[in-house]
Amino acid sequence: MREFIINQNDAGQRVDKFLTKAVPKLPKNLLYKYLRLKRIKVNGKRCEISTRLACGDVMQLYINDEFFEGEVADRPAFLSAPTSLNIIYEDENIILCDKKCGLVVHEDESGSTDTLINRIQHYLYEKGEYRPEEELSFAPALCNRIDRNTGGIVICAKNAESLRVLNQKVKDRELEKLYLCVTVGIPKEKSARLTAYHQKDETTKTVKVSDKKFQGSRTMITSYRVLAENKADDLALLEVDLITGRTHQIRAHLAHIGYPLLGDGKYGINKVNRAYNVKTQALYSYKLTFKFTTDAGTLEYLNGKSFQVKDVWFCEKFFGYKL
Template sequence: MRSFQINANDSGQRVDKFITKAVPLLPQPLLYKSIRLKRIKLNGKRCEISTRLAEGDLLELYLNDEFFDVPSPELIFLRAPTALDILYEDENLLLVDKKPGLVVHEDESGRPDTLINRIQHYLYDKGEYLPEQEHSFAPALCNRIDRNTGGIVIAAKNAPTLRVLNQKIKDRELQKLYLAVIHGQLKQKSGVLKAFLTKAGDENRVTVTNTPSPGGRTILTKYRILAENGRFSLIEVDLLTGRTHQIRAHFAFLGHPLLGDTKYGFARDNRGTSYKYQALYAYQLVFRFQGGAEHLEYLNGQTFAVPHVWFAEDFKNGKIR
């Protein structure tokens, strides 16, 4: 038998979802059968699969020890450095300025130096993340940014914050503004561009068209020109829809690929600029909650921005030509 005292990060979850995370060796069919046979009890009583856990609950599993014999996992995040550019931090979240070249989660290379591992290591050293006291939660990212794109990433320190922010992002109640340098000049100084985007099979690539296609999704890209020099333009972009590679693919489709982008642009166009990564940065975040945000209401209306984006400064100083 094994019992779990439900803490704040476990609360709100369905019984079956919690057990799947806390007891990964337990087969799903046996989990459901054990609930039916009352081998799994909540506060000494029968529970249902869909019962929601509350802080302070006692969940008891009358099961064989073999399902609990999980070796203590190596804390992989301890192998990552703790270097972070923190824009803002409080008891619920971190806003981190991710630099180009750093992946947010582990990729096929398996290297431990990822943004989330750095954050978990940082919080572990501060005593704010204690894996041995958690049954089903670890600090997690609320949004992602491509390896070679920089900008603001939100990390939740607790499960209630992760839940609220994930819903707010889904409901598009957080505004993210980007800076980018594109080749050429757009006819209009500002506007909203509409097109259709389709993922290209299993490739990490998308295609953009003017007309709908099977599997295609509408994209809306709002922009305004901040500066021009003939060969390039510095623009601010507000994603009204958030699709994979939307900014890069949309402007490339229009004949204005991003400086440094060789996936949707051409290397020959970037010669003499020394830019290895696409000139794209998620530089500003605005919390625009339309409904209640529970314990995060204090964030509503707040704006956070990266103070220095190097390519924007290079552009304004005449170093990009």
């Protein structure tokens, strides 16, 4: 018999969701079977799949030891990652990091352990704020993602309650994220709200954009304003607000209206990219504002606060523009 004592980061979860993370080797069909057979109990009593766990609850598992074998990893992957981070803001609940271009946020097909989340977990481990051996189902986690070749602000939750609140706020679009980008060509309209129709192609990993609805398409809305112009090189610096959040939205939408991003290998102009020796899209998520319209619980203190990256590589290089 194994016993788990539910801590603050585990509380509020359904029994099945908790066990999927706490005992990952236990197949779901057996999990459900053992619940029916009362081989999984909470506080000595029968529980259901939907039972919500509370802090201090004791879960007893009368299941084979084989499902717990290897439960303590030899060496967590995050310990192989550096601890170097560009931290914009940190408190007891969250970290805001300025992710530089070239760093992935999570492990991908390359198999590299040098990811943003691994760096953050290693950093918190060194500070004594994250002890994986004391956690049953939680690890510090990212609340938003940015592509490898895009830089900008990424939010990490240090505890389960902050993760729950922020995931909901992101879903409800109660966070404003502004981007900076460089377009090849200077838009005639110095500010605009663009609407088009978007569809992702999983085979080519690109998107199709049209001014008219088509089967399978979804509406996308992009707002921009021109901040600076480099007329000699025919480049413009834009601030962009995503009203919707579609795959490659900024890159594809601006290319669709005739102003592709400098350095963009998928939607841009390779001849121009080579001429400027720019090998990644000039795109940066540079400003984050918390705009809560519903209760944020323990994170209410963040409401109305804005955070901004101070140095974006293409601003001064092409425009002499300082943030």
